[in-house]
Amino acid sequence: MTISDKLVQQLQQHLGNDNTDALVAGIMEGTAPSGEVSLQGMNLLSSMYAILKDVSITYAEYESQLEEFVEMRLQMEKLNSSTHAVLDGLGQGIVFFDSQGICSDIYSKSCLAILESQPSERHIGEVLGLDDNDRKQMQSLIDIVFQDQSTAIPFDELMQLAPHRYVHSGGNIIEINYRPMHDPSGKLTGILLVANDISKEEAAKEEIRLKEARIVRMLRIAKDKMAFVGYLRQIENVLLAPTVKSQKEDFARNLHTIKGMSKFFHLDAITSILHELENVMKAQETVCVEEMRSVCRDAIAALFDEAKGYGREIWGNNFEIQEDVVILPVSYATEFGKELREQGAQGIAFSYFQKIVSQPVRDLLIPFETQLSYFAVMTEKKINITMPASGEIRVFPTVYKEFFESLVHIARNIVDHASEPEETRLKAGKSPELNVKMDVSYGSFKNTMILTIEDDGKGIDIEKLRKKINATGENEEALLQHIFDPKISTRDSVSEESGRGIGLNAVKAAVEKLDGSINVASKFGKGSVFTLSLPIIWEPR
C-alpha cells in the first residue's frame, strides 16, 4: 500500500515536511512487502483519522454557529428598523440620552420636525436650545439623577426641574416629558425624552377659554339691564358723542368709571384701550380732552357696537330704549283684576287686563324661537330666525297656553322638513341658512290677530302628498290643508325628532279651540307659510 501523493501533499501543508516524513515513515514501518499495514501503522492511521474527524466536527459546528450569528445579526437589524418604525410611527419626538447628556443615534423621525434638529451625538441641552447656564444646570440635574440614591427625591419629581417646554421657532407649543430607562438589574442606564406638539390641544383649550369668558360676560351683562344700559349711555356721552364740553378732571374721572365698568362686564378690549388712554393722559403735562377722544373714537365706536350686540342678543332690538320692567306672576295680576271687578270697577278692570296683565304676543313666541334654535342645534342645521317686529298686540297668556305650547310641533316640522342641504339652497339662490320669519298683525277687525310663520325652505311636495292621501280630486290649496290631518306624513321613515305626523294636528286642535283658523300655503322648492288667525282675548275665561 502506498500513501497517495495528494494526501502526502495535504499532510505536508498542515504538518510540515518533517512531521509528514515521520508520519509516513511510521505508517509504512512494518508494512509487509505484500502491502499489509502493520499494527503500529494501523494505530497511527486510526488516531490520525480521529484527529481529522474532530477537526471536521469542530469546523461543522463553527459553520452552523456562524449561520446562527448571521441570523441573529439579521434579527437585530430587523429589530432596529422595527424600533425605528415604531418610534417614527408615534408622531412624537423621542430620543434617549445618557449620563453625559449625550443623545443616542436612536431617535424618532419626528424629532426633526418637533425639536427642529437631528439630536444624535449632541448634548440634550444643546438640542433643546438652552443657553449656557441652563445647559450646565441641566447637566447638573442629569448628574444628580444618575448618582444612584444620592437623594431621596424620586425621578419624576427631579425631572420637574428640567425644561418641560421647547421653544419652537414656528411658534408651535412643544411639551416635554422624561422617562427613566433601567437595565434588568434596575440600574438607570438612560433617560428617554418625549416631545409632543400640543399646539392643537392648546388652541382648543384657548377656544374653550374664550367661550367661557363669553358666557361669563353675557351673564354679567344680563344680570342688571339698567347697569348695562347706563354703561352704554356713559360711553356715548363721555367718549363718542359728548353733549357737554368736559374739563380734564371730569373726563379723567368718568374715564376711570367707564374703565371699571368695562372690566366688570368682561369687555376686555374696551378696558385695554381705556387703560392705555389713561396712561397717555398721565404721561402728558397738558391734556386736550378733544384730542384724547379723537384718538380712541374709532376703536371705541366699533367695540361699542359689539357691546350693543350683546344687549340685543339678550333683550332684543332696541333694548336700550326699553323701559325697566316690573315682573309679576300672571296669577297674581289676574287676582287683582278679579278684585277690581268685584269692587264694581268693570271699566277699569277691562282696561287693566287689556293694558297691564296681557303680554305681547311677541314675548309669548319666545319659547317657540328657542325650540327652533334647539332643534336646529340638535340636528346640526343652520337657521336664522326673525321675530315679529311689533310687540303692540297683546293677549292674556293663560288662555293661549295650550296654543303656544302646540307650536313646538311646527318648530319640529320646520327644522325637519323645511331644511335643505347648503349646496341645494345656494344653487337656488337662497342664503346658506334656513330663514324663518314670524309676524303678528291685526286681522280685518281689531279683535282678531294674524300670526304668520314663514320659511324659505324645501316646501311641501304636493304630488307626494296627493299620492299619500289619495285625494285626486282636490286643488292644491285644499290638498295642502291635509297636513293637519292626524297621522299624515310625507316622510318615508320616522326620524327621532319628527315624522310621526300627528304634531300639526295638535296645533289645529288648539287653534280651533280658540275659535281660530289655521292654513298653510307652500311652493315646493321655495318654502311654506303657516297663517294662524286667532281672536284677541285679554281676560281670563
Added chain:
Amino acid sequence: MAKLNITDMKTLIVDDQISNIYDLETLLKNIGFTHVDHASDAEKATEKMETTHYNIIFIDWNMPGRSGYNLLQQYRGERKYDNTAFVIISAESGNHYIVEALKAGATAYIVKPAVEDTLKKQIERVFSWINQRTDSLSTQKI
C-alpha cells in the same frame, strides 16, 4: 440591620431664626419625632454633630456667616454621614437653587414655610432612603 423607627431617629435643625426652629420642631414632633436638637449657626451645629450621630439634619440655606450650603458641602463627602439625610429648608424656590442644593448632596429640599403634609411626604421618602442606605452600607461592609 433592623429598620429604624421614627421615634429612634435623631434630628438636628440648623437655622439662625428661633421662630423657624420652633415651627419646624413642632411639626416634627407632630409627625412623631422625639429627639429634635437645634443649632443657630454652622459652628454650633458642628459641635453638636461631633457628639451625636444624627439621622436627619435640617439646614437653612441662607444663614449669616457660614451658609447652610457650605455646611452641606463640607459634610456630604464624609463616610460618617453616608446614611445621614441632609434636608435643605429654604425660602428660595427657584429651580436653580434646588439643583445646586441637590448637586451638593442634599437628600431632600423643602420650600419655606414648611407645611405639615409636604413635610410628611418628604420625611417618608427620607426615611426609606435612610433605611435603604443603611442596608446597603451594612451589606457593603460584609
